[in-house]
Amino acid sequence: MGVKGLQSFLECCCPEACVTVNLRDMARQHSATSQREPTLVVDGLACLRHWYSCKDWVCGGQWREYMDVLKNWVEAFTSAGIRLVFFFDGVVEEQKREEWVKRRRRVNGDVSRMFRYIKAHGEQPGRELFCLPSGLSTFTCCALSSLGQEVFCSLREADYEIASYARQHSSMGILGQDTDFIIYDSAPYLSVAKLQISSMSTVLYDRQRLCQTIGLTVSQLPLLACLLGNDVVSMEKMQHIRKNAMEAYRKVGLASYSGAPQGQMVLAVAQLVKSLWRKEEMEAGNIPQSLNLSDPLRELIKKGMCYYLLPGKDSLQQDDLSACSSASAFEKYVSPQILKVCREKHVAGEGFMAYGVLCEGVIECSNTLEDEEDTELMPQALVYKPCRQKVYGVLLLLGHDGSTDDLPAIKEWFVYPGSPLKEPDMVHPVPISLPCDRPSLDLLWFGTGPEVSDLRLTSFLSILDCQEFSELKGAVEDSLLAALCLVTYIVLQVQTVSQEDVDAYLSQAVCLRLKSPRELQQVKLPFLSSRAVQLGSLYVRGLAHLLGANSASGCPLPSAALMPWHSFDGRLFHSKYLLAHGGTETSVLLDGDTSCLSMFLHLREKLIETCRKRGRILQSRPNAPSQSPTSAPGHRHTGGGEGWRRGGGAARGGGWRQRGDRHEHGNPGRQWGGGGQHFRPRHSSSYPEEGPENTSCSSKQSRGRSYHNRGRYQLAPRWSQPPAPGAEEQRNKRNDPRK
Template identity: 40%
Template sequence: MGVRGLHGFVGSSCPQVCTEVNFRELAEQHRSEHPGRAPTIVVDAMCCLRYWYTPESWVCGGQWKEYFSVLEDFVRTFTAAGIRLVFFFDGMVEQDKRDEWVRRRLKNGREIARIFHYLRAHGEQPGRSMFFIPSGLAVFTRFALKTLGQDTMCSLQEADYEVAAYGRQNGCLGILGEDTDYLIYDTCPYFSISELCLDSLTTIMLCRQKLCASLGLSLPDLPLLACLLGNDIVPEGTFETFRYKCLSSYTSVRENCDKKGSVVFAVADHISKVLRSHQGERKLEEMLPLGPNKALFYKAMASYLLPGQKSPWISQTPKAVTTLDKQEVPMSSDPESKQEVPTNLEPEIKQQVTMVSDTEILEVARARHVQAESYLVYSILTSGEVECSNTLEDALDRALPSQAFVYRPVRQRVYSLLLADGHGGAGSCPAVREWFVYPGNPLRHPDLVRPLQMSLPGGTPSLRQLWLSQEPGAQAQRVEVLLACLDLSASREELQALESPFRTLCCLLIYLFMQVDALCLEDLHAFLAQALCLQGKSAGQLADLQLDHVDPRAVQLGSLLVRGLTTLVLVNSACGFPWRTSELMPWNVFDGKLFHEKYLQSARGCSAEALVEQSRSRLARFHQLKSIVCKACLGEGRRIVSQQLWRPHHTGRWGRQGPGSHRTSSGHSRSSQGQYWRDQGPGSRHHESDPWRRHAPSSGWSN
């Protein structure tokens, strides 16, 4: 994240930039200087996820009660010191940073492959050096913080810009994060989350003024330095030749200098000497191989300019302003200017084009997005583009399909609900561009996914009806639409009779077991038993659980369920919140390590009594929930059977051999087993037809 090589440079070659500070002392000083104004720290939450996730177990799907307890302690400590926290989360990926997003996702995919290789070889969780955050952590952290009463925001662009702007405009005590871009922005002080000691409330402040003094630069020069070194917009290789020339010139006059750290010194030296000379701008144009990257380069520099700021490296007149996405880049009309923003920026000039035209609906969606109350809805309505990062999925287990495919039919119905209003029905809706990470997907382009029409008595209600209506029957209608998105309308009465959080769990399990034939009765027992036992366990008790071994399949099942919960958050948001968002949170229905324990017990043939830890009340509830799930699946032609009934015939560890029965939502069966998953693999562009309701275990992905 941030500027290439700058973090390592500061640590090894420029340690004077770093100063230890105490937040309690800073807060006291702030109160004395600004009476009546609470000291505020703006937190880049995406940078803090690894710091916050301290539970020992991470591979099994997330220790959510433990994690929530960690967040409570974090908030409580700052609150006790009289410090207000404002949290920002990334709301969407900007197009200029899509290539970088893809590069990181592919790198994460390789890391996940190594994790599963380790699991198969050793049967235990890898060490912290291979740590990978549990699926859905960023999504659920938003709602956890809101539950804890914190100001939580979701950005309308890359979060670091909004964090820096908020910190500057509101006179904040500082920014807490881990991104060297905060050394480049001219904003409030930047503090390191990785160096934070919560007990003492001390951390490291990275001072951009001291960085400038060490490099012989001024604050307005830092964006140019960042772009020449490479950042999330300018690829690292763009100026590699230029940096080599700077380094060669720099090291030729300095003996015994460290070449790695000297790259930053050399580029800074070139900026401060050559580019500040009378011919500096012309030299810049001559030495940089801008070519088609010229517009990108100037846009990258302008991306560091906060509202009201100007750059000496971008010629500017007040009458000529070009809008690039959400940044304003001053341009010069002076023909003598050597460094005006080039005219080929014009193709970048655009106004926001949305997928729907109802401005009131867009305003509601925007407000819910900014306040971190919804998930993905605003992106669908405005850009028709969504993304989902890596999930702990085993590319070699071809029995279990990726969560991206399992929940795609739900997303397709949500797309229909959100987009059909302005397009005369789902059939004429535009495709949504999905950047979903799954094994074998090279992410060269998004999957184009067509909305899928729902079957509802009286037709699909408008968003105005769902979101704005206060009529007596509106809430019941919202629930009806939510269940239709999951294709669970037939089980409405049984599900509505359940209390939270078991209603959520049963909805998800019915959907999963009707979608994936590889799931067996033992899996159902494990999911139900862990949810029931979870209710009576504290975070400390869950932390003390010890596993005999870790099973790769159970790891993927844990991630599959958690991704199902994030999908339910999307559905609930799109339907106007028929259920309380708190009902959908994982700390109420899932613990990865507890699930793993129950999975191993169930696979060994443990009785229901043993699974629910000899509790008579839990046993009664276990049989009730199991009956609801099995009855709903049987009504759709899906009989959940024990692994013992089909294990001798499987093609993989858990699969069944031969053609499976795949039912569409219209009830017609298909026998061409596996074809749907192969069609969904890398390279496929359009996904328009109604997906099959169930997917046999031997289908897998194209790799």
């Protein structure tokens, strides 16, 4: 992130620009000189790795412990007299899409290596393969708001809005980890990576001292950043400029500098900028004509330099190049009031998904912890695609005749195994059926009265195909109702989800209410299962989709009920998963608590009944873990190797990849085609398209050792179709972590 190589240059070659500061002292000095409350503007996305210090990160997130971390972090600044303002990325600007895709692909590589490690060793890898829990950014924004903090979700590039806010409000500093903040002529740039919360000290990167070292003015820094390479202007496109700069640097005898090669590069490019820049060009803010560039590259650098120009300063056609469009992508389908509220909720971090759909026509989702080698579990992007389509339908089709002939598709940039990310998936809205005659979105959002409240709940449940659960509103906690809706939706969409998986999901949601963060930290895991890791991430991504469905429906449930710290803990879920698949008694699974057991059985019965109505018969597929034959003595059991795949729980016939190869909008080059329409469920009165009749299983009975005593389900008979010849050998070869 930021300017390529500038961070290392600052720390290794320009130590005079790296000043250790005490934030308490800095706050007192700022208050004395400015007569204002000292405010620190925080780049939320850059802080996530700093904040998430919980032991487990692969299991889906230790959310209650994480909430305590955030609370303590905020209190440390509050006690120092520092006000915090948080910014989170709300959009990905198209000029940065290429860089966004590159980063997502790099993280995909880390995720793949992480899963190979788990399957080989049955434990979490070290921090060198650390990946943020799925959905961490989305829910951190909500968590900070619940702690009473001021939170903004950006309408354009977050770095720009952070620097703009800090400059306009004379903030004491910007806390982040991005060298773009030293290029902006804004508040001082403070490092979150160097932050010591116990002493409230960190490193300040001094903009003026950097300029003195490299011989430039602050106004010349944007051109330096573009020539070195940043998120707008890639390093590759400026490579010839830097090469020429290094040659000129050596010819004039300036290469006697003994520092690192990157240090020479920064100094050489700075020398080039200084030699090219005439006074009149500097004042006009133009790109020096003597910099020999083609017209496309000149326009690209213009955009790159405009990116650093803040409000109130002369700009290079700043208004024309602004990333914030005032026009909505679908303004003719919704009222101006809807657009206004949608924008306000987005900025406040409350309107998940709606702003991207109505105002941009684009939504994106970053990397999720899912195994690209697993052919049995669909990626979350495809699992929740039918849900998103119905959310789009609520936002765009309510109050209309339901025709989608002239309605543009939503562009989805979702990261999942098999997606090359060369272009977005084009996804069309799908209407939902409501009891009244085409109610408008304005009625759903702004109407009053019990009838409207019922309509909102019906809309929300229809998106998830769980209309029968309306009777549970008020009878169970809202967080448990949300959990039940989500698990039911997962079961209907993913045919390889078993009874044991449902037990794990529901038991941890029920038991979580009685556990403190300390108790959750003490949950013991003998080993990790790669499949449980995926199921944990799938659930958390589902909660984000519930936020979107709730927002689109006018918020029938309080947003707090959809937060993971109320219905999910990754470590607890993983524990319940291992117990359920090991054949543990139901009472033991519920920690011997009779009230928890009663609630669990009630929710499970509702789920089974709803699924049965849709032709989805839940099956018992206990995959009892076994010692991997390749494990060395002392190693933990594997969590996703052969021992898990041989237990009779795998769906035969090649898994979802072979079944889900239909494409929407004719994109045959994509292996899985964004899921197409193949995974879209029919209405509640019929079978899902990918129904149980297409999910054959081994005829071998493989129930856990205690399942005859549990007796809680009406068990469906095993499918008798045998696996294809050689399927077992092929699957074992594919799942070998050494391959």
